Amino acid sequence: MCEAQRQAAGYAEWSGERLARAYLLRVAEPPAPALVRFVADRGPVRAAELVRRGDVPDAVACETRARKELELAERDLRQAAEIGARLVTPEDDEWPAWPLLCLDVATGRGQRGVAPPIGLWVRGGGNLDAMLSEAVAVVGARAATQYGEQVAAELGYALAEAGHSVVSGAAYGIDGAAHRGTLAAGGETLAVLGCGLDAGYPAGHVSLLNRVAERGAVLTEYPPGTAPARHRFLVRNRLIAALSAGTVVVEAGSRSGARNTAATAGALGKVVMAVPGPVGSALSVGCHELIRDSHATLVASAADVLETVGKLGTVAKRDTGVGNRPTDGLDAEGLRVHDALADRTGKAPEQIATESGVPLSRVRALLPQLELDGLAVRSESGWRRVKSAPGRGSGGR
Amino acid sequence: MCEAQRQAAGYAEWSGERLARAYLLRVAEPPAPALVRFVADRGPVRAAELVRRGDVPDAVACETRARKELELAERDLRQAAEIGARLVTPEDDEWPAWPLLCLDVATGRGQRGVAPPIGLWVRGGGNLDAMLSEAVAVVGARAATQYGEQVAAELGYALAEAGHSVVSGAAYGIDGAAHRGTLAAGGETLAVLGCGLDAGYPAGHVSLLNRVAERGAVLTEYPPGTAPARHRFLVRNRLIAALSAGTVVVEAGSRSGARNTAATAGALGKVVMAVPGPVGSALSVGCHELIRDSHATLVASAADVLETVGKLGTVAKRDTGVGNRPTDGLDAEGLRVHDALADRTGKAPEQIATESGVPLSRVRALLPQLELDGLAVRSESGWRRVKSAPGRGSGGR
Structure with missing residues (x-):
């Protein structure tokens, strides 16, 4: 044609x-x-x-x-339009470039399976980037307990009340409870699917997804008509992790999709959080393992979640222009820690952790690395940024 | 006379x-x-x-x-003898000198309120030092939930089965459940009191204390006839912390005696652990705060407890002779980290954490400090111990 x-x-x-x-x-x-x-x-x-x-x-x-x-x-664009959906691309103003940048960075560093999407099929009227500016992911087991669903719903509700949108995967159990809790508070919630927008999956959540699209957005990489499949849910998990400042795992078995999302979020330099539960519950085993192994921060309330991710919102959006910078070799956490350093004033690791949103243990591990890379120095007053050497870049960034 | x-x-x-x-x-x-x-x-x-x-x-x-x-x-010695008790002193072979050493060290460093005891009134037939060689403290709220009491009893049972004695404070709730669980497994349990051995306190635990004395020991600093008092329980908590390789908090409110024991244990360089619970439970708030603030390691089972404290048993007892050593300025954790270093082989912080039993985040904080003190050096293969300079001591210890 x-x-x-x-x-x-x-x-x-x-x-x-x-x-x-x-x-x-x-x-x-x-x-x-x-x-x-x-x-x-x-x-x-x-x-x-x-x-x-x-x-x-x-x-x-x-x-x-x-x-x-x-x-x-x-045909795909026409079918999308027929169900009130659109294709959002990097050429659009509403493309969530900043959240998705971590996928570029991780892929550039050789991490597999986390390439950015070529576009996103979106059902829902709001500006996608704006909806994701303060997003938190709440994910967990499909076969959740009543306890887990209640916690997820309460988290969704409280996060919405605090002005955060909630990202999840529209599955039964924790995901659905998180979406419903957010909707109950009149908040914005976003469902990321591992199938086409028209797949009607999961069947029991068709009306829930309609409400999510009314109040937020349903999105996917997969063209109309794509059937759900297990490998697509795992691939989808990288988008849930990337599109949120932090990911909260509410309930998860020892080996589970939610743990996969948590691992991806951690690898992308995002904050990973987990909700504890009764030690006898098989659905809390994954959460306890994440916390015990220092892969997740324990959160027992929405206040804990906000405290943990809150500081991330204050990190200035990074200049995405190209050029060789001394910090080009840093991963997302390294960049956040480097950003939190000042040229003249020394800072304690605790302060850097607070300002960067990077966990203290990681800050303590990264600072000596930055020192080896010539990007930071330890003085009597704490850790300072090293100004970039002449010719290595302009302005140290 | x-x-x-x-x-x-x-x-x-x-x-x-x-x-x-x-x-x-x-x-x-x-x-x-x-x-x-x-x-x-x-x-x-x-x-x-x-x-x-x-x-x-x-x-x-x-x-x-x-x-x-x-x-x-x-009169005190006679009254003690009449109830089958004795006074154990530092002059006795069974004096638990090694566990109590941390109180000397902390007091020497200027920490207040943790002076060692002058003696211990003990009811129970076994060798006190031997009973404490592999001890774990299990403590928590008096107004415990059924969940907390069950977890405490199961922990006591499983720790006893694994050959560990269990130290607690004989209070209602978590303490009593921990003692009972240990007794149910035929294990040794030790109750440290904040009153005289004859105080009959708490009244509902008199027969439990009799069974504890039969299978382990009931001990206190306080002479016969000393009445229980709130400040004595807080003072007593330092003994529970000191006499155990690690302290597990099963349930605790946000401000509670169990958190006091945990804080003391941490200040003494002991391993602090906390059991998570439902996030809606006020009795788990203290545990979640301890974990979230990195003051305690999450433990969800006796296996977790053993993994966390297990490596401590392999740390060689320290030579307690006097003399100026380069390590004299180190606190208990610093010494454990320094002990875990080798002269020739570099080790990763993770390995050092495992071998020393000191949490990874603390290891990462302490290694640069040891480096500044000239006691450790970072090489390509990891962290190594620096051999002591001539004239600064013999053998680097």
Whole structure:
């Protein structure tokens, strides 16, 4: 279909970029790190043309070969529009670039399975980026106990009252309770799916998802019609972790999807929290293990959650311009700790932990690393930032 | 009464040291740091004579002035014997010198309220030091929930089965449940009181205390006839903390005696553990605060407790001879971390934490301090001990 035909058919509202990204979301199963990189290099329109032709590097070919004939972009966009959904792309103002940056950083550092999404199918009227500016993820077991569901609902309610949106995965059990608690307080809640927006999954949550879309958003990488699958839920978990300042695990068995989300959040440098429960409960074992192993901070209330993630909101959004900076080798936590240092005033690790939102034990581990990297120095008054050496960058960032 | 009269009255079995310490335990309300120091300098017999005469430094006079006329040593020893009890002193082989050393160290560093006891009134047949060689304290709220009492009883049972004795405070609630659980497994349990052995307190636990004395020991600093009092329970808490390798708080309100014991144990360099519970329970608030503030390690089972304290048993007993050593300025945790370092092989902080039993976050804080003190060095393979400089001591210890 040429541009004239497309306009005649009433699809003029879709830009070339949007059509290209809809096509790319259809032809590659996420996460698709090579394709994401290729799109970043060539731009979505040119990248889509080259994928169609098969004129791509091997790694991109591997990710796209099986489905590159599927020319469903317009159909997908039309179907989305029919259910009140839209495709949000990095070209849009509402693209949550800052929350998703951690996926770029982690992928750049060689972490597997955490490539950013090429676009997000979104059902719900609000500005996606604005809704995610103060988001907390509340996740947990599907086979939750009454205790866990009550805690999740109360957390959702209290976080909403405090002005935070709540991200979860729309599953039965903890996820559903978190969404419902947030809705009960009139708050914004976002459900990230591991299937298409039209999959009607989970079946018992169709009306809940309708209410989530009214008050917040339902979102997914997967094009309309994509069926739910276990591997897609695990892939989806990276988005839940990335889109939130912190992730609270309310109940989790020893090996569980919620622990997977927690591990991903930790690897992305996000705050991980866990709610304790009775020691005899199998559904609290995963939470207790996370806390005991220092992979999560214990939270017993919404106040604890806000105290733990609260300081994150004060971290200035990072300049995302390119260039070789001395801090380029740092991971997200390292950057946060480095940001919290001052050039002249020494700070104690406790103060740095508070200001950066990075757990004290990690701060204590990272400071000597920053010292080795020549980025920090210990003085009698505490830890200070080292001004960047001449020629290594401008302004130390 | 002269020695001849005393012998005629059948008290020949009491040595001058024992009579002197019985007198001193009667005349000073613990903790009595100046008196303890005075006794260490002069020996108990000479110290008692000088106290009687009032020929003592001001600080000792302040601690002993009000009661120094009370010549009740023989009566106290006789009354103790009548209820099957004895006075255990530092001159006895069964004196728990190693566990109590932390009180000396902390007092020497200027910590208040943790002076060692001058002697211990003990009811129970076993060797006191042997019973305390692998002891774990299990403490908590008097107004405990059914959940808390069940967890305490199960912990006591499982720790006893694993060969550990259980120390607690004989109070209603968690303490009593811990003693009972240990007894149910046929294990040794020790009750440390804040009153005389004959006080019959708490009234509902008289028969429980009889069973504790049969299978372990009931002990106190307070002479026969001393009434229970709130301040004595707080003073007693330092003994519970000192006599155990680690302290488990099962349930505790936000401000509670159990938290006092936990704080004391932490200040003494002992392992502090806390059991989580339902977040809605006021009796778990104190435990959650301890864990959240990194003052306690979360334990959800006896296996967790053993894993947390287990490595402590392998730390060699420290040479207590005198002399200026480079490590003299270190606190108990610093010494444990220093002990865990090797001269040639580098170790990761995680390994040092495991071997020393000191929490990882503390290890990470202490290693740079040891480095500043010239006692440790960071190499590519990890942290190593620095051999002591010539003339600073022999063998680096």
